[in-house]
Amino acid sequence: MYTVIGLALFAAFVACFHHLYKLMFNSYGFRLPLPPGTLGWPYVGETFELYSQDPNVFFASKQKKYGSIFKSHILGCPCVMMSSPAAAKFVLVTNSHLFKPTFPASKQRMLGPEAIFFHQGQYHQKLRKLVLRAFMPEAIKTHVSDVEAIAIHSLRSCEGRLITTFHEMKTYTFNVALLSIFGKDEILYREDLKRCYYVLEQGYNSMPVNLPGTLFRKSMKARRELAQIVAKIIATRREAKAEHNDLLASFMGGSAGLSDEQITDNVIGVIFAARDTTASLLTWILKFLAENPTVLEAVTKEQEAVVRGEQGLSWADTKNMPLTTRVIQETLRVASILSFTFREAVKDVEYEGYIIPKGWKVLPLFRSIHHSPDLFPEPEKFDPSRFEVSPKPNTFMPFGSGTHACPGNELAKLEILVLLHHLTTKYRWSKVGTQNGIQYGPFALPQSGLPLRLARKEEAAV
Numbered sequence: 001m002y003t004v005i006g007l008a009l010f011a012a013f014v015a016c017f018h019h020l021y022k023l024m025f026n027s028y029g030f031r032l033p034l035p036p037g038t039l040g041w042p043y044v045g046e047t048f049e050l051y052s053q054d055p056n057v058f059f060a061s062k063q064k065k066y067g068s069i070f071k072s073h074i075l076g077c078p079c080v081m082m083s084s085p086a087a088a089k090f091v092l093v094t095n096s097h098l099f100k101p102t103f104p105a106s107k108q109r110m111l112g113p114e115a116i117f118f119h120q121g122q123y124h125q126k127l128r129k130l131v132l133r134a135f136m137p138e139a140i141k142t143h144v145s146d147v148e149a150i151a152i153h154s155l156r157s158c159e160g161r162l163i164t165t166f167h168e169m170k171t172y173t174f175n176v177a178l179l180s181i182f183g184k185d186e187i188l189y190r191e192d193l194k195r196c197y198y199v200l201e202q203g204y205n206s207m208p209v210n211l212p213g214t215l216f217r218k219s220m221k222a223r224r225e226l227a228q229i230v231a232k233i234i235a236t237r238r239e240a241k242a243e244h245n246d247l248l249a250s251f252m253g254g255s256a257g258l259s260d261e262q263i264t265d266n267v268i269g270v271i272f273a274a275r276d277t278t279a280s281l282l283t284w285i286l287k288f289l290a291e292n293p294t295v296l297e298a299v300t301k302e303q304e305a306v307v308r309g310e311q312g313l314s315w316a317d318t319k320n321m322p323l324t325t326r327v328i329q330e331t332l333r334v335a336s337i338l339s340f341t342f343r344e345a346v347k348d349v350e351y352e353g354y355i356i357p358k359g360w361k362v363l364p365l366f367r368s369i370h371h372s373p374d375l376f377p378e379p380e381k382f383d384p385s386r387f388e389v390s391p392k393p394n395t396f397m398p399f400g401s402g403t404h405a406c407p408g409n410e411l412a413k414l415e416i417l418v419l420l421h422h423l424t425t426k427y428r429w430s431k432v433g434t435q436n437g438i439q440y441g442p443f444a445l446p447q448s449g450l451p452l453r454l455a456r457k458e459e460a461a462v
């Protein structure tokens with residue numbers, strides 16, 4: 001008996017050692033070498049080095065040592081990181097069929113396994129068409145006045161208060177996301193959806209331990225409740241048979257052929273994709289404008305020229321704000337909200353004389369590309385004028401690129417322009433405190449969510 005256990009333990013030890021040896025010493029027997037680089041400690045690899053600091057510091061030191069493609073080991077997986085525009089294009093666009101999206105299983109369970117970002121192939125294409133139909137300019141044009149009403153209300157609620165910018169912007173972007181998904185009907189369900197979504201998000205980065213009292217358990221319960229609310233909205237719509245012009249209508253269309261479960265997973269997925277990204281970008285924009293008074297003055301002037309009073313902004317107005325648009329682009333570049341994305345090689349892939357083994361993660365490093373001094377001179381400087389000239393192809397990818405590129409980018413730009421219009425024409429704001437650091441968790445964000453004081457211009461002048 002003991003001999004059998006002993007032999008089994010010995011075999012397990014040999015297997016582990018063999019796996020580790022192969023990882024460390026690149027003896028997979030491939031014709032080509034693995035990219036250069038180090039894999040760090042067993043299992044944890046270099047996760048701590050990457051996530052405990054500005055990712056640029058980690059990427060830049062690796063790049064200096066090994067060049068623009070190097071291997072590492074993070075979150076329990078061997079991976080290849082790529083920091084050149086050509087490599088990002090190879091993975092995301094020209095050879096995207098060789099690299100599938102990849103997320104931890106617990107995140108898939110929480111957002112919903114049928115959500116768009118977890119898929120490839122026909123099902124993904126079908127979902128993308130439905131999402132793009134609801135978020136293309138023709139469709140979101142019709143939402144401008146409703147987005148404007150939400151922006152005005154959000155800013156009013158911040159007047160005269162010490163605010164945490166990120167927190168307030170999350171409420172704004174959540175409300176716009178609900179508008180784009182459920183149309184004006186969302187108002188009926190907004191508070192319930194908000195309550196459940198806020199519990200869900202608290203468990204998103206928690207340990208996936210499904211035991212009584214854990215954040216993960218509470219999150220999964222909130223997710224079930226969210227699904228019930230969405231199911232109720234779907235049922236009400238089916239009964240009423242009225243016409244709608246929003247994402248839910250696109251998902252529920254007869255030709256879409258989606259099950260209620262697939263619709264729900266994608267509704268929750270879009271809220272997830274839309275809210276924190278846009279809120280984080282808005283927080284950065286407020287910070288950069290507060291720190292660059294000349295740019296703020298020029299943006300304010302541009303916005304004052306389109307004040308429409310009672311009539312409100314039109315879609316055409318939002319397409320005629322060149323300086324404000326450059327401020328958004330430059331903030332997307334400097335802040336690089338999503339530092340990188342993840343894919344997984346579906347088979348052994350050769351690239352630039354190296355092998356990327358099947359199953360390895362591949363990370364195109366958006367932040368490194370956006371901060372390359374060869375592509376963007378003085379990369380740390382906030383200078384919107386650099387976008388007076390279009391960036392070279394594949395050097396500016398804040399919304400990703402290729403088959404999974406962000407379908408919500410037009411809506412994100414619209415809601416940012418509308419909020420900035422009312423903010424710069426009616427309010428003054430100043431940063432509170434001396435904190436100037438950056439938090440990475442998982443989106444890059446000014447320290448403590450950027451505490452601010454916001455006041456109406458006429459009151460601030462008194």
Ligand code: HEM
Binds near residue numbers: 275
């Ligand atoms: C400033 C705001 C935003 C940024 C920086 C951003 C960035 C991105 C990026 C980089 C990707 C691609 C990820 C990858 O390739 O792995 C992506 C995908 C996606 N985004 Fe956005 N996004 C923003 C706002 C939004 C909004 C407002 C919506 C919806 C209304 C949205 C919906 C989506 C969806 C559904 C996907 C998945 C697409 C697919 O897998 O085919 N995003 N986003």
